[in-house]
Amino acid sequence: MNALIIGQMAVSGALMGLVYALIAYGFQLTYATSKSINFGQGELVMVSAFFSLTLTNLGAPYWLMVPGGLLFGALLGLIVERAGVRLALEQKSEGWILLSIIIGLFFFSAAENIWGRDDRPFPTPISADPINIFGVDVTRLELSVAVGVLAIMGLVELFKRRTLLGKAFEAVSADRDAAELMGISATRTVMLSYGLSGAVAALAGILVSPITTVGPTMASALILKAFSVAVVAGLDSGFGVVVIGMALGALESLASFYLGSGWREAPGLTLLILALAVRPTGVFGKAAIRKV
Amino acid sequence: MLVVDDLHAGYGASEVLVGTSLTVKRGAVVALIGANGAGKTTTMRAISGLLRPSRGRVVLDGKEVQGLDPSRIARLGLAHSPEGRKVFGPLSVEDNLLLGAYARLPRFFGFRSRAQADLDRIYELFPRLKDRARQSAGTLSGGEQQMLAIGRALMARPKVMLLDEPSMGLAPVIVQEVFRTIRRLKEEGITLLLVEQFAKSALEVADYAYVMERGHIAVEGTPEELGRNERVIAAYLG
Numbered sequence: 149m150n151a152l153i154i155g156q157m158a159v160s161g162a163l164m165g166l167v168y169a170l171i172a173y174g175f176q177l178t179y180a181t182s183k184s185i186n187f188g189q190g191e192l193v194m195v196s197a198f199f200s201l202t203l204t205n206l207g208a209p210y211w212l213m214v215p216g217g218l219l220f221g222a223l224l225g226l227i228v229e230r231a232g233v234r235l236a237l238e239q240k241s242e243g244w245i246l247l248s249i250i251i252g253l254f255f256f257s258a259a260e261n262i263w264g265r266d267d268r269p270f271p272t273p274i275s276a277d278p279i280n281i282f283g284v285d286v287t288r289l290e291l292s293v294a295v296g297v298l299a300i301m302g303l304v305e306l307f308k309r310r311t312l313l314g315k316a317f318e319a320v321s322a323d324r325d326a327a328e329l330m331g332i333s334a335t336r337t338v339m340l341s342y343g344l345s346g347a348v349a350a351l352a353g354i355l356v357s358p359i360t361t362v363g364p365t366m367a368s369a370l371i372l373k374a375f376s377v378a379v380v381a382g383l384d385s386g387f388g389v390v391v392i393g394m395a396l397g398a399l400e401s402l403a404s405f406y407l408g409s410g411w412r413e414a415p416g417l418t419l420l421i422l423a424l425a426v427r428p429t430g431v432f433g434k435a436a437i438r439k440v
Numbered sequence: 441m442l443v444v445d446d447l448h449a450g451y452g453a454s455e456v457l458v459g460t461s462l463t464v465k466r467g468a469v470v471a472l473i474g475a476n477g478a479g480k481t482t483t484m485r486a487i488s489g490l491l492r493p494s495r496g497r498v499v500l501d502g503k504e505v506q507g508l509d510p511s512r513i514a515r516l517g518l519a520h521s522p523e524g525r526k527v528f529g530p531l532s533v534e535d536n537l538l539l540g541a542y543a544r545l546p547r548f549f550g551f552r553s554r555a556q557a558d559l560d561r562i563y564e565l566f567p568r569l570k571d572r573a574r575q576s577a578g579t580l581s582g583g584e585q586q587m588l589a590i591g592r593a594l595m596a597r598p599k600v601m602l603l604d605e606p607s608m609g610l611a612p613v614i615v616q617e618v619f620r621t622i623r624r625l626k627e628e629g630i631t632l633l634l635v636e637q638f639a640k641s642a643l644e645v646a647d648y649a650y651v652m653e654r655g656h657i658a659v660e661g662t663p664e665e666l667g668r669n670e671r672v673i674a675a676y677l678g
Contacts, residue, residue, distance in 0.1 A: 313547040315535050319528045325490055326526035331514035331543035331596070 155284050157405050158398040163290040164359070165397020166297040170352040171374035172381065172389040173301055174345040178229075179383045180321035181334070181341040182237060184244045186228050188252020189349055190371030195255045196221040196346075197353030197362045198263045201270055210273050217354050218347040224255070225346020229339055237338070252367070259364050267363030274358070293355045300351050301386055304344060317341065373400075376416040380423040382430020392419075441466040441631050442487070442518075442600045447496035447506075449486040456482040458655040459496070462633075464600060469622070469632045471642040471663075473676055474652030480635045481523050483652070484604045487633075488520035489513045501599050515543045517599030523608065523635075525589040529578030533569055536577050536588055537562055540595030555595070562591040565621065583614035590621065604635045619645060639676040643667065651676065 236243030381388030
């Protein structure tokens with residue numbers, strides 16, 4: 149009986165953890181091309197979720213709401229890049245950290261003013277009835293998170309490996325100057341990465357909201373965990389964030405069950421401290437090898 | 441084809457180029473030689489846009505390109521094979537080559553078949569690259585990486601190619617191979633500006649040469665003329 153409860157907790161936690169993984173994956177996308185990340189990524193998740201909720205309330209069916217939300221997220225990502233990150237990168241400064249936080253705060257205020265401060269339910273056609281798999285109850289809703297996260301990460305990886313534009317993306321992350329010499333515009337590639345990262349954030353919001361509800365505070369709750377995942381897994385392994393995200397989700401859920409819900413955040417923060425102390429390049433990160 | 445006129449450029453406050461001027465005619469191989477720190481690589485970087493010139497003009501095929509982004513200049517027909525080769529280490533050899541032709545290939549699908557003829561040509565020029573087509577470029581030897589860097593630049597079918605220090609850090613046998621390739625490309629009519637430490641080898645293959653000293657051109661002439669210039673012989677060919 150006890151093992152079953154542990155299994156149950158671990159599985160639902162791990163599925164939630166995939167959302168952290170997806171947000172962390174968004175960090176990796178922009179880090180690859182520009183060595184910068186959007187510290188306001190949580191706000192992107194939240195605002196895109198609210199926007200998608202509005203689409204649903206306006207009567208858009210699920211299959212139309214999802215691409216609409218993704219496009220909106222991509223647009224927000226482009227705004228962050230154009231209005232913030234690029235200004236700092238052009239001067240080779242680290243100002244993108246503060247600029248992306250500030251733009252995130254703008255999004256946060258906008259969301260509070262447009263949609264209010266309350267948490268709202270996010271209707272979805274996917275049923276929340278549990279299905280029993282090997283003795284563990286999983287809802288279709290939780291499964292939809294797994295399918296959505298793995299599908300979009302798979303698509304992006306396919307794009308990077310199979311299309312010339314995707315290879316150009318990889319080239320910019322390997323050597324920006326050399327890529328420019330091939331006629332690849334690094335500026336545009338960075339834009340592309342922010343657009344993709346925004347779309348990925350929007351999908352995270354759309355997937356998680358039916359389970360957790362939508363509200364302005366979801367931004368900060370999610371971002372910290374996504375950070376933990378990104379730091380522990382490293383900023384260059386998509387596989388890494390999936391594994392660490394699921395592990396963190398499972399740990400959280402077990403901690404809140406056995407130690408009380410006040411301890412929910414403890415595993416993530418402990419992992420973060422351990423990772424920074426022991427292996428700052430991330431468990432899955434490659435140590436940079438440089439040939440002279 | 442390529443005209444550089446009174447080029448000034450540098451890093452921060454220190455000016456490295458102080459009025460460099462040179463011309464590369466269509467179908468000519470031009471060598472740029474000189475001591476370490478004379479400004480050869482800086483000249484290349486300022487031409488291709490990696491370094492923004494503070495003064496002067498770079499004219500590529502009749503169009504002024506100074507101050508443009510390197511990607512823009514590349515799309516206008518300049519291929520710069522940089523010092524240190526700079527291959528994309530994590531990507532495969534073939535992907536490196538395909539990216540060389542990025543400017544004229546479709547972005548999503550069908551790019552491989554469109555580039556097949558060019559790939560075949562590069563593989564014929566460097567059979568070793570064909571054997572290693574699927575390997576990641578970072579695992580190649582220095583000589584193979586140099587061939588890849590040259591091949592990648594050729595994939596663009598450039599109007600003008602800049603080749604910076606192709607012999608750097610390579611074994612003598614490989615250096616000979618590199619120069620054999622350059623000679624062959626010359627027969628095929630390439631327009632090339634070549635920077636080289638091995639002044640002798642460079643002059644053997646060049647139609648015309650410039651000698652750089654402290655950021656400007658000190659001497660210029662055909663290889664025969666430079667071969668008779670006592671200063672050049674003493675400093676670079678002795």
